[in-house]
Every structure is written in structure tokens, then in C-alpha cells.
Amino acid sequence: MHPTVVAQFPDPHDPGPGAPPGGVEPAVRVRTTRDLVAAVPALLGYRPQESLTVVCVTGAGTVGLVARVGLDDLAAERAASAGSHPPAALGVRDRLVPAVRGVGTVTLVAVVHSARDRRAVRRVVAPVLDGLDAVCDVDPWHVAPTGYRGLDCEDPSCCPPDGHPTAGLEHGAVNAALVVAGRTVAPSWEEAHRIVRAPEALRSRAARAASRAARAAADRREDAGGGTGTDAVHGPPGSRESRRRTAGLDLWHDLLRHAAVALRAEPGGTPELGPARLGRLAAALADVAVRDAVLLSLIPGADDVARRTAARRPASPVGVARDESAGAGGAESGDVEVATARAIARVVDPRVAVAPDPGTAAAARAVLEQVVAHVPRRWHAPPLTLLGVLAWWQGDGGLAMRRTSAAIEADAQHRLAVLLRGVLAAAVPPGWVRARGVG
Incomplete structure (x- = not known):
């Protein structure tokens, strides 16, 4: 059902x-x-x-x-x-x-x-x-x-x-x-809505790229302080961690543009995005800050807060990301929190909510589905959760539940997926639907 x-x-x-x-x-x-x-x-x-x-x-x-x-x-x-x-x-x-x-x-x-x-x-x-x-x-x-x-x-x-x-x-x-x-x-x-697995040779290339990116990120964290301390985990603005996360967001934007061009040329087709780049994006999305920045990048007018989110991990007052403890950031972090709340309101608050842009949503779905198609299951939870959020925002509750359930099967502790499952179970529609009187 x-x-x-x-x-x-x-x-x-x-x-x-x-x-x-x-x-x-x-x-x-x-x-x-x-x-x-x-x-x-x-x-x-x-x-x-x-x-x-x-x-x-x-x-x-x-x-x-x-x-x-x-x-x-x-x-x-x-x-x-x-x-x-x-x-x-x-x-x-x-x-x-x-x-x-x-x-x-x-x-x-x-x-x-x-x-x-x-x-x-x-x-x-x-x-x-x-x-x-x-x-x-x-x-x-x-x-x-x-x-x-x-x-x-x-x-x-x-x-x-x-x-x-x-x-x-x-x-x-x-x-x-x-x-x-x-x-x-x-x-x-x-x-x-079935995501077809990529050929084995392409999956192997994507898996190697994801593993290399994950190891490089772990080495940088260790160099920054053995993986301990707030800045070692989250990274202050301008740090190597901050630059790595920003590079992950840039890779997302590059793949998004590539997918948009391919879909304009062949509507309904499957863009060829390169297994190595897809593997690197999978590793980047495993970082909650990058995942949240990608989500924010899909909201009209939220490009700046998406980049600031990638550059420095803010505390999240709206439940977009609660997978890690928030880093320090003082007034700057507070500014990002406010901007993030305003951006998310455009998804959930019927007073200001907007429907997702069709072209951007189609390109984002293509990129995220290709990530899932190419990388091993241990990398699936973040892209599947983003696909679930996107489907929910578009009003497709059935697809949102399918993607969210698959994300939880891949990682039962993925908190955004668990949060989204609760929203779906409660039949809470996105803000633009509620603005029309639904819910």
C-alpha cells in the first residue's frame, strides 16, 4: 500500500x-x-x-x-x-x-x-x-x-x-x-522508482574514489588534532576541514549543472556523471555539514547559507541536522542558524513555503540516484535520505517513504532519516501543500 x-x-x-x-x-x-x-x-x-x-x-x-x-x-x-x-x-x-x-x-x-x-x-x-x-x-x-x-x-x-x-x-x-x-x-x-545498480566496473571505480576521499578526510582530521576537540571535528572558517566541506558542496553544484544540461538534452534520460566524482560526492555527503548544505542548496534563495553551512558547522534549531553535536561559532554561528531557519521555513511553513523548482529537483534526483547506483550500501543513507526529503517536498509521500525506509535499512542510526520517517508517518504535508489547505 x-x-x-x-x-x-x-x-x-x-x-x-x-x-x-x-x-x-x-x-x-x-x-x-x-x-x-x-x-x-x-x-x-x-x-x-x-x-x-x-x-x-x-x-x-x-x-x-x-x-x-x-x-x-x-x-x-x-x-x-x-x-x-x-x-x-x-x-x-x-x-x-x-x-x-x-x-x-x-x-x-x-x-x-x-x-x-x-x-x-x-x-x-x-x-x-x-x-x-x-x-x-x-x-x-x-x-x-x-x-x-x-x-x-x-x-x-x-x-x-x-x-x-x-x-x-x-x-x-x-x-x-x-x-x-x-x-x-x-x-x-x-x-x-527502482534505482538500477550501475555496472560492476563503474561501481568499483566509485567505491575506490569514495574510500580514498574518506581516508583523506580522516587523515586531515587526525593531523588537525587526533580527531578530538571542536575545531578538529567541525573546523573553523578557513580550516582544512572547512575547505574540504566547501569542495564537497562545489562538487555537488558541478554535478547538478551537468545533470541539468543532460536532462534538457534528453528528458527522462540518465546523465553520465562519472563514477569517480560520484564516489567522492558519496564520501562528502557522509559529513552532516555537507549533507545539510546540499539540502539547503535546493531551496530558492539559500545558496549563501548553504555555503556558510559547509564552511562551518552551525547548531541546528530546526532539525535539519542533528547527527553530530554543534560546534562553537559565536555570533557567526547564530547568524547561520537564523538564516538556516528562514530557509527551512520555505519548505515547512505554509505562510512562506514554496514548491521545489521542477528543473532543479529533477537534476538533484538524477545526481542522488546515480550516487546510490554507483557506491556500496554503506554510503547509501545520506543520498537516500536527501531523495526522501526531496520527494516529500514535491508531495510524493509514497516515494518519500520508500527512499526513507531504504536509508534506515542502510543505517538505522541516520537521524535525519528517522526524523523524516516520523513526519511521513504523521502524514504531515510540505508547507506549500498545507498553504492550499491540506493538513
Whole structure:
């Protein structure tokens, strides 16, 4: 079972500030409801099974929000709420209705992909659809292996008992246009998000580079004082430790730019980033200060605080990094703390929160997934945790939980991963979603 996934798709004509030049996706014209039903797998990136997907159409005629939830999740929630008065937590309907309203939805196409009987499916999704119907016009559909039809249609001349052939959905003009636009479709949710291991020769090169970088860092710490004392661990500004961390952040930015260029040239492709550089980045991310700096670098306007975080490890008042004790830093450290809190507020605080930039998020995901694909498991926890944070920030709770669980499997003591797992278990949405009324 996967939690509700809420994915914001940018207007293809207006990707928003900070989008990479040339990164604007071509518009795909959808002229009928059937076209929109056909587009669901491409919008999600995989072929949904036993799930309800809602596609919001705004007053401007664009897709404003796409959300998916598993039918088993809905059935379990319905059973749990029957014995809880009031319910112990907000349900799918309570979180989804304000979000649909918040994006200015005029029409909503609800698509149930299921091999189950149509009437049985209708009973499972009824609470959600009834709640959405109070907000906008809802057009429900059922896509089964045997065919597709209106979920509520009882007219056999309109919807045959076995539905219309699904080939009409899979091979239409809209799907062809979405593929051209770079929207690839995986056979399942699991396959869409599987990180494929790199060939063994490349993994060996990455592992050697990571080990060399880790040994060099350990030698520098030993030279600085045998690994004891605050400055030996954290390094004052200008120290060798500070320069090493800053170099790690610079390597991240270099790989991020490389990935962005590659993805503009081949949307949906896998950038070739070099196993040695990926190995060095894995070793750099094992340092909490570098990991936090990388996370901050993804937040619009936080480049300066990211560099200051890498240069000198600040205390963290907001839970971004609590893996190590904070170093001394006096007023400068306090300034970094304040700047860090303001940056993180743009992720978690609905009053000032922003959604992640699509181009930057895609490049960051490509780099971090390539790190995981190339290095041994002992280096996996930091990049997987960052992937989990990024997925959560984008509103993809299912993917965030998958990446976070994998990070904890690699390192059960990785505190940011444990913290994120708690956020996900509590179904706390990112700030930009909550600003639209979710949660």
C-alpha cells in the first residue's frame, strides 16, 4: 500500500522562477475527457493498479493537481474510521478536498484503475468522490483490464458492459505527445522508482574514489588534532576541514549543472556523471555539514547559507541536522542558524513555503540516484535520505517513504532519516501543500 501521492505539475508555459533555461516542456493539448483518462499513466510516470487517481482541471484549462491513492488504503481507512468517532487523524478526503479547492479546480476527472467489480470499486471510493463533488464537477471513470467506461454510467449504448477497448487509451495522440514531451511510463509504481545498480566496473571505480576521499578526510582530521576537540571535528572558517566541506558542496553544484544540461538534452534520460566524482560526492555527503548544505542548496534563495553551512558547522534549531553535536561559532554561528531557519521555513511553513523548482529537483534526483547506483550500501543513507526529503517536498509521500525506509535499512542510526520517517508517518504535508489547505 502507498500513501496518497500529491504531485504538482507546472504550467508548461510558465515553469516559475529558477527553472533552467530551455527546460520548459512543450504543451500537450487534451481535448476530451477520454484524452485526460489516457494521460493518467504518463502524468504519474507509471501504470497505476488498484488505485484512484484524480486529475484537476483549473479555470485556465490546465492540469493543476494530480493525486493518487491505493484502493486498499481507502478501504483500510474506511474500516478504521467506522470505529473512530471522531476519526483519529485527517483522512484522504479531508486532506484532498482543500487541496483541490486551493488550485482552483473547475472539473475533476477521477480515474479508478482496478480489476475489481465496478460497483464494489464505487463503494470504496464513494466517500472521497462525494466530498470532491461538493467542490467541483466530478467525472468518474473505471479502467479495467477488459476495458474502460464511466464509473456511474448505466447506459449500455454509451458504456458497454465490458467497457470500451483500452487500446483506444494506450495508443492515442495524447499519449504519443506526452512521450515526445519526455513523459515516460513504467509498468508499475515499484519499477518507476527502482534505482538500477550501475555496472560492476563503474561501481568499483566509485567505491575506490569514495574510500580514498574518506581516508583523506580522516587523515586531515587526525593531523588537525587526533580527531578530538571542536575545531578538529567541525573546523573553523578557513580550516582544512572547512575547505574540504566547501569542495564537497562545489562538487555537488558541478554535478547538478551537468545533470541539468543532460536532462534538457534528453528528458527522462540518465546523465553520465562519472563514477569517480560520484564516489567522492558519496564520501562528502557522509559529513552532516555537507549533507545539510546540499539540502539547503535546493531551496530558492539559500545558496549563501548553504555555503556558510559547509564552511562551518552551525547548531541546528530546526532539525535539519542533528547527527553530530554543534560546534562553537559565536555570533557567526547564530547568524547561520537564523538564516538556516528562514530557509527551512520555505519548505515547512505554509505562510512562506514554496514548491521545489521542477528543473532543479529533477537534476538533484538524477545526481542522488546515480550516487546510490554507483557506491556500496554503506554510503547509501545520506543520498537516500536527501531523495526522501526531496520527494516529500514535491508531495510524493509514497516515494518519500520508500527512499526513507531504504536509508534506515542502510543505517538505522541516520537521524535525519528517522526524523523524516516520523513526519511521513504523521502524514504531515510540505508547507506549500498545507498553504492550499491540506493538513
